[in-house]
Amino acid sequence: MTLRYTLRFLLFAVLIGFFSCGSDPDPASETDQTNQGIAPESVSLQLDAEPDQLNPVLTISNYSNTIIGATFSYLQRLNPTTLELEPALAVSAPEVKILEEGPYAGGVSYTFEIRPEAIWDNGSPVTAEDFLFTMKATFNPKVPAAPYRVYLSFIKEVEIDAENPKRFTVYSDQKYIIGEEAISAALPVLPMHHYDSLGLMADIPLPDLMDTEKAKALAESNEKINQFAEQFTSPFFSREPEGVNGCGPYKLVRWETGQRLVLERKADWWGDQVEGAGIVMESYPQEMIFRPIQDQTAAVAALKDGQLDVLTNIAPEQFNELKETAFVAEKFDFYTPPSLVHAFIYVNTRLPKLEDPKVRRALAYATDVESIISTAFSGLAEPSTGAVLASSSYHNPDIKPIPYEVEKARALLTEAGWEDSNDNGIVDKKIDGVLTELSLEYKYTAGRQVSQNVALLLQESAKKAGIEITLTPQEHNVNMEDVSRRDFELLAGAKGIQPITWEPKQEYHSEGDDRSGFATPETDALIDRIQVTLDPKERKKLYIDLQAKIHESMPIIPILVPTGRLIINKELEAPITPVFPGYVPALLKFKTEG
Known part of the structure; x- marks a missing residue:
């Protein structure tokens, strides 16, 4: 880890796209070892998506990090x-x-x-x-x-x-x-x-x-x-096993695109000679087979068939159904760790239709978060207020989840000059002399039922406020490319909420990614001050000010903080953690008898 x-x-917060799993798995290697608190020969682990690459300096993918962390x-x-x-x-x-x-x-x-x-x-x-x-x-x-x-x-x-x-x-x-x-x-x-x-x-x-x-x-x-x-x-x-070279406990031995990435533990890894280093230097499985399975149905089928030892980020509804499935519950343990991820919608504030903060706030009021949580996540989530947990000591207490209020959304749109002049149910406005309807494309990750459900709920709730949402499902890596190029209007995103000091520069500074276009000279200066303010009390004041400015500008629409959903073979154990993906693959080992 x-x-x-x-x-x-x-x-830089990784775009996880709104969660879940897809591919053509084959059975995991079996071992006849009994539970003695020792390492399994092989474990088969699901990934939500294919890693983009394994050069640590170039990738920003959580799925790549899972492999890189071991190698x-x-x-x-x-x-x-x-x-x-x-x-x-x-x-x-x-x-x-x-x-x-x-x-x-x-x-x-x-x-x-x-x-x-x-x-x-x-x-x-x-x-x-x-x-x-x-x-x-x-x-x-x-x-x-x-x-x-x-x-x-x-x-x-x-x-x-x-x-x-x-x-x-x-x-x-x-x-x-x-x-x-x-x-x-x-x-x-x-x-x-x-x-x-x-x-x-x-x-x-x-x-x-x-x-x-x-x-x-x-x-x-x-x-x-x-x-x-x-x-x-x-x-x-x-991508090549001969080219990916680190001094971690594992080496990449095979990468079959869309099928599997196979890591083998080094027989003579130097870390085994270090005494008293603790959990951060431990590693157990002799082989780890990572399977990129995006499709929910395929992932669940692989789990039921014994082809996976670990399934993460399963759709909430299916997670609950599997808990009630007797033969699955007999073989697997179910975990719901707290999550250090918040899901949101990127808003491209650089575009004429979205450059007014009132329009972006209207979109937030037109998003029925409670329905998304209850319907798409089966209640396994909490409303989000942004990149800082509400329980954090430096969270701005004045920032609350934005409620679903259609009339408030319509009032904000009217203030911004958007009205339904042609009575077609969609508000419009003249931009550069051209009558423009507030029709927005929403890009999200294809092949994931949760993503699809969120998209449909967003489309339905926004329509009541006079905002048309068109849906574009795409592969995860395509979404990552689009957000990097700023080629989007609305795009589903998820980023980590750090358990340590919040460093907002990459996300909100003009010298960082600033994917939504939030940065101004004023906010850049504020973030620059945060970076060099070591006194916690003084830094807290700056944090609270920055959160207020982000909330007012609304460069992202906060949605929710999901509860982790993790399924692990009962024969195995590993520390459960709020850090993605909820467990540490290298720490999987057989449970000790008794």
């Missing part, structure tokens, strides 16, 4: 039960110092040391040079890693200890609320010898890459920058 899951939620190693990982950072690849938490003098005065230094046991698959040691290379690869201006650069841009230099190649210090010239988390857990450490075998990045100073103008000049003048980026972003390093 890694904070990559949390930071993927926290940093790569991070300086620190998140303990799935305590939700606290613990050392993994690093010997300990970093030595943190406030810098009072020198070129980075006013900033912070973080000193790490990599475990002496840590080696790559070829037997060479994992060193500080590998961490430095990982940063260089991320900040190569031709590598599409903008989401990470937003969170790591506070780094100014990495200094390697001249007497200890496994020890290094990261310097920043500013305070940053998640500095330690970002450095140690946003990205795994990549092997320089593998991903840059030609040494293309070796002579390029990291400070030059961290400087936007210098990096731009390098991209134009240094052919090695382009050559490395072309090599690093190739399919070989994203």
Whole structure:
């Protein structure tokens, strides 16, 4: 389990599309071992969707993270039960110092040391040079890693200890609320010898890459920058077993698109030699078979046929039905952990039809969230107020779930100049001299009954307020591409709610993704202040102000926080966690008898 899951939620939040499962599974490998608290030979695990790729610097997919978390190693990982950072690849938490003098005065230094046991698959040691290379690869201006650069841009230099190649210090010239988390857990450490075998990045100073103008000049003048980026972003390093290379406990041995990804545990993994490292360094199954099954019916059939050991994110109605199915209940345990995900609707505020906040708020009042929860989620969810949990200490108490009020929605539309001038049931308005009806396309993930039900309920409730919703189901990866290109009007989304400090820059700052177009100079400045305010009380005031501005602008329509829905073979156990996907695949093991 890694904070990559949390930071993927926290940093750029992964579009999960409104949940659930699809494909052509075959039986999981069987073992005749009895329950002795030992590792199963093989486990078969369902994924809601196909990973897009397995290059850690390039992907923002939770499904990819599930694989990456087992095949790569991070300086620190998140303990799935305590939700606290613990050392993994690093010997300990970093030595943190406030810098009072020198070129980075006013900033912070973080000193790490990599475990002496840590080696790559070829037997060479994992060193500080590998961490430095990982940063260089991320900040190569031709590598599409903008989401990470937003969170790591506070780094100014990495200094390697001249007497200890496994020890290094990261310097920043500013305070940053998640500095330690970002450095140690946003990205795994990549092997320089593998991903840059030609040494293309070796002579390029990291400070030059961290400087936007210098990096731009390098991209134009240094052919090695382009050559490395072309090599690093190739399919070989994203999909091929020989190319995906980390120092985690598992290796990718097969990826059959639409069928399975197979991981095998390394027989001589270096982490097995580390004593007392705790749960973040544990791993049990000898083989993990991940099956991308999007279709609900196919996923349930695979579970009933014994072809899956774990099924996650099952549609609420089917989850409840399976609990009442005797032969399934005899073989499987059912879990409903709290969720660190909130579902919402992206609204493209850059478009003329949606640029007025009153229109977006009208859409929120025209969304019957309670019906979505009771009908599409069988009651297994709570209304959402946004990216901060209502139970959080820094949640704005004035922000409540928006109720379904058709008349309020119509009043807001009228204030914004939208009325039904031709009596066809859809409000309209002249935009650039052209009569335009408020007809909006809603894109959502195809092949998922929950997604379909949400879409239909949204269409029905919005129509009563004079808003026409047209429905466009698409593959998950297509939706991810569309939201990245800002090619949408409305699009179903889901992002993680972090269990630690909220870092809103990636989602709401003009230098981040800002997919909905929320950012303004005023809100950018507010977020910049949040990033460097270490005092919790002062930061809380800023958080509350930002939440109020987001709520007023309504760049997303908050929908709900779902309850996790997880089904696991009774012979197996693993810590159940609110962090996606609700359990840690590598921690699955047979239950101890008795």
